[in-house]
Amino acid sequence: MDKSRKVFTDLLENAAAAASSLSHDQLLFLYNGIPYPTTFCSPEVFKALESFEARSDDVILAGYPKSGTNWLSQILNDLIDISQKKTPGREGSANAKELAEFPYLEVGDAEKYERMTKLPSPRFIVTHLRPENLPKSIFKNKVKILLLIRNPKDVATSSYHFSNSMASLPSYETWDDFFTNFTTKKVPWGCYLEYLSEWNKYIDKENIMTVTYEEVKENRALSVKNIAAFFGIPLTEEELQLVVERSSFQSMKKNSEKTHGPMGNIFFRKGGVSDWKNLFSEDQNKKMDKVFEELLGGTKIGKKLKYDLYCKA
Template identity: 75%
Template sequence: MENSRKSLIDFVDKAVAAASLLNRDELMFSYKGILYPVTICSPEAFKALESFEARSDDVILAGYPKSGTNWLRRILNDLIAISQNKTLSKESSGDAEKPEEIPYLEVGDPEKYERMMKLPSPRFMATHLCPENLPTSIFRNKVKILLLVRNPKDVATSFFHFSNGLGIFPSYDTWDDFFTDFMSKKVAWGSYFEYLYEWNKYIDKENIMTITYEELKENCALGVKNIAAFFRIPLTEEELQLVVERSSFQSMKKNLEKTHRTISNILFRKGGVSDWKNLFSEEQNEKMDKVFEEQVAGTKLGKKLKYDVYCKA
């Protein structure tokens, strides 16, 4: 996992360097009507991904950008390590010995998927993609998917700071400009509301578990216990507490500062709930409330988000 982390950091470094040579309007490309960062994704990789063969024992984390996927990646990696009888410690940043591929399915070169076929099970993968853009083998083979969702106002707020901090995305002079693009599908990975609407069609499937960022913040131990049960990974009380401790915001940020100080503040900025209140105007609140009500509120996933609790001033 340490090698995997270094691999991911090196990859991000190269992507940022490549992006610095491009104009703002060259940083993104459109594939099937959705925008993606050109320095980490490509149409060729998306085409190759279509024929990727998933295994029934793969572990997949799905979540829109800035919904907490880096946090859940740590939890899932630790749970997989425990299932393989690997020893975790409070200090270590990871336990796997072999380099792995970039964990995000859609990120990397087109040859990545051939290399992934040689990786031992269970393979861990993360994705920001809508279900219809994932390989059909994932659903055909009933791969277990942990779907992570977060209240849309905090997602937008975190994405704004992320876009301005990491050079692979277009930056914004003002929050107002970003909000306009976020609400009109002009950000990477498209509309969050469409993402929620599409994933809602799948949440009743027995191989999919949905968890919210907010419920995990409220009771991380219970969340980790439920996630472990879903993936049928037995945990002792000591192991449970260790996973919770290693996945705390402070622990993860401190760990990343050791390996790559330059992006630690970008990936782990605040890690809280309701930061949106520092940015949203009354008009923007009303606009997002209206879109959420029209597109997501009546769905099971919409109800799980507890919009009235987390997104009303």
């Protein structure tokens, strides 16, 4: 396992160990009114993040938890490798391994931003944060952001299973308990529909490309091609096919022990669409539909999600 993967698995193991001494209520803390996981984030990190200096050639993936960021991370990492004349899946340079840093911007320790100044360009960065909570330098320097969104009912479903599998996150006795918290802004990184509403204000910016989980699922090759074009990465047909093959759910699940250690099966559970139908009651459907209409009805990001197609029974 190369150093970048070891950084990831070590962080998960340390978070699980730290969580074992915390009560259910201590697993989350509030910062500016939004809950975050205590074992992954801290007020000190958020304070240090304010002065983070983004580079214009950073590659940023923004997406709410369980909207497919692990999946798109692999696609973007492979595209960055190709742009640097490396073959995706092979060991990187010794220098890159030595400087490996966990890519999630708000996860880690407050000193990570100083270490990130030593990373070679382009730096790959992932974030679950709303745009108003990102460092101002990202928008000032017009860094390109790939915004990944997914239908909210599947996000809720995936989040429920994930929370109950991760020792570092609050677990729930029933789906009904989780649904109540999901719709009352009591889950990590806050309310997903509010997250979408905030990002909708940025959807027309030329440095932001919005893709949906569902469209990537439907036509991965076209999505990879469009993402590569957005970041200015030329692809041969052979390179395109390699990225597409490596990013299939079956391939990623098969390699998950190498990439995500013993928690691979937790991160790659089903990778499907419409799993929400196995959990949502009729009343819960109506509640989610109502909130969606209130916050996102008629918005560009709401239309992009094709809510009527993917979220109506």
